[in-house]
Amino acid sequence: MKGERQPPPKGGDAGPRVVIIGSGISGILMGIKLLARGWRDFVILEKAETLGGTWRDNRYPGAACDVAAHLYVYSFAPNPAWRSRYAKGPDIWNYYRRVARRYGVLPYIQYGKEVEAAEFDGAGWRVTTRDGGVYQADIVVAATGRLHHPMLPDIPGAESFAGPKFHTAQWDETVPLKDRRLGLIGTGSTATQIVAALADEVGQLKLFQRTAQWVFPVADTPVPLWKRLAFRLSPRYARNYYYTLRSQTEARGKAATGDRTARAARDQQCFDALARVRDPVLRAKLTPDYEVGCKRLVMSGTFYDAVQKPSVDVVVEGVERIEPRGVVTRDGQLHELDVLVFATGFDAHAYLRPIKVTGERGVTLDEVWREVPLTYRAIAAPQMPNFFFINGPYSPGGSASVVGIVEAQADYLMQLIERIAERKVQLVPRQEAAVAWLEEVRERARQSVWGSGGCQSWYLDKTGTPSLDPSTLSELQAQLAAPDWDHFVERPALVELACAAA
Template identity: 40%
Template sequence: MTIRTTALIVGAGFGGVAMAIELRRAGIHDFIVLEKAPSLGGVWRDNSYPGAGCDVPSPLYSYSFEHNGRWLRRYAEQPDILAYLERTARKHGVTDHIRFGHEVASAEFDDRTARWRVRTTDGQEFATVAFIPATGQLSRPAYPAIPGIDSFRGRSFHSAEWDHECDLAGKRVAVVGTGASAIQFVPQIQPKVARLTVFQRSAQYIMPKRDHAYDRWYHWVFRQLPVTQKLDRLGFWLYAEFAQECLSRWRFFTPLFRRQAEKHLREQVPDPELRRKLTPDYELGCKRVLFSNDYLPALTRSTVDLVTDRITEVTPTGLRTADGTDHEVDVIIYGTGFAAQDLLAPMKIHGLGHRPLGDAWSEGARAHLGITVPGFPNMFLMYGPNTNLGGGSIIHMLESQARYIRDAVTTLVEYPGRYLDVRPAAERAWDEEIQGRLQRSVWTRCRSWYRNEHGRVVANWPGRTYEYRRRTRRVNLDDFRVGAVG
């Protein structure tokens, strides 16, 4: 039996929940959220590794309409963020719309009915007017393409799929990767293990994390004077807007941030040889800037080795590097990030004329406003291409997208049997503008997950969040071809 609905949202993380709340606000209750996991939360459900937390201040890493006076720290940790999202979803009636344990396998637009046919891996079928993938850019763990990766006889897992049954105490542990996740869990596991070997492909710029606990006094002030919480959020937002402009346009400020990172490294790593290994050879901001007070000190411990030689092979007993050294370990942890380039995978999506989305994105994902793709009517992306931020809170971007998509869905409800297909000229003009601005940004200066093999920056937004909010304030129907059934 095919289940019919007005809107179908895929994913129940921050993006999916924001979208569901916007639909309910617009009086649209005929929608379904499909979530492949048994609970909501997205990346904040999956990334439960020791020390998992956010590097955006908690007053800003929250919905603008749902301030939280119960944050435990300025930089919230994973359990606190997940609890906030769960409370918000319950409060706004979203959980009643979620169908857990439903993974989408395929979606195809049917121009005879102006509906998407969406099928799940267990064979269920849905017919929906609006198809809204909210799976995000960072939802699928990426393992490195290293020969022999399946030959290791010990325990191995990705940081986003942390094996909590694996006792690391007294073990020889290898960590592959030194990105945003690794710098959080390495200091947590280092005191427990017998030997820790960290394999670094490239050094990271690490800034001090201005973190502190929110004690009872903070919570009392926030409760008694709610305006203080808004001012707190405003202050962080203004600084994030400044940082975003520094990365995309005002690069003359870069030396100030670089000197801060260099000072942090000097103060925390006294050994000049180790400090040399930890000094980046690219421009600050080209890769994601990281924040930590305890990662660098952890690397200075006598039980820790930092290896910068390239891994050539995973063996049954460990890892072999390009210098011929065999590093024997008991456990391998891959902190190697996510398949950010493979947006919407592994879903098979076909638009008008049965055209695969992969064909439209043969040189990299692209979408008008990061939301709509020509030839794929009534498909609206949350956290789509070129909507990631080098600085600031992605939740601000998600709220902008949710409001824009709500406007589009409301239009489709008012005119049943119609569909909105963004014009290729509108998408092309948008893409040319964004890619032109990105060419002047720091993100084209090195290899990173922001860019694909064709050199396109497919992840990041080149402006301020305020600009994006303004440009997505409402749907401009002139940008769309309006189709009709029959």
């Protein structure tokens, strides 16, 4: 299975030369879209030795998606075989691998190709990889995702811990956990899944909580056989179910952006779930001091049950330092541990870094993004001709399944690529169009609960503004239905840059 290399098929319209960076959900999708158009002159560069991003890297106990499984699929490739409402990580990874195989994408993936740089030379892009590979492209698509740079906390003495220690995205499956003392730093979605999965396995689980999380109750109910058969035998039934789930998710997303009825209903469900914690002292520890939805909601029907078990201890005194024997909290107590796990999330603002991207006239993407990651519709950046993003800065989040979001973006991007191919041009968004779009998005984001709810979260940029578009999926699809060509500079390809600048 490793690599799954196959020779690319022959024939077909070559189309523009396209380099796609990343073989996760977005990269696979772009490959499918290009092949559907008949274009075969593309390559997907993947830094790892097999495809996938999030669901390849996150293999911790209990790893699962908090979006309903039948919605967390490409709309054109339903999976009737899901056995529960919320799919587990390995099953999701297998779904996307099967789809990549079914649609002929696997032959176009090159593994072990970590991109170091992309440089525009006036005629096109020169993409280089860490192993010395060089790829010439007319178009580059960064499909690197947002949550792939693990964040480790800056805690004094972390390196001194004597036992195994690792980030959840680098889970060491060789480390035994049964009856051992496990320390878990962090309380987001990943941490709550681990607590639910390991509360009955470990001897003791210390959950070091800096910030309490609001938990929205969901039931991971099995999908009965009759329903799986109905999904398989009736495409209409499967399609209707997909759109029902999408509507439910969109309604919940509107709670973050001003719908008072949706917000009240969502909040009450969170309050009712928290009330199930019987011990008032523990319930107080788990009660957030900010509005529901200000941070990304934790979706779980099992965390509150697990955290009340005798094997679990929620520690809220704050971590002072780490010693060889364990964690010392600010009250001076040493919590002795055998294994230490960091559930501390990712650098959501790194985007495609550390790749160095150099565009027109030697301007780097880091320079364009010095103050704020300026993009046009989260898909293109000024001074970067024919360089595009899927799920780039200021993509929507928290209001829809990411799969639906990247589908809408990929369909829009294919319209740009069609124009590039048909007219043999380079496209770059106008600075003023990008600035206007971003200012509008940021102002709307400030008015959402993510900007006004009184908390710190990975949604916020260095200015305290949520770095996401609060649009629902329906709104995004309408916004991206057709490009406004007046918002782009269009010039013939293969001209000298100096002439183009004129």
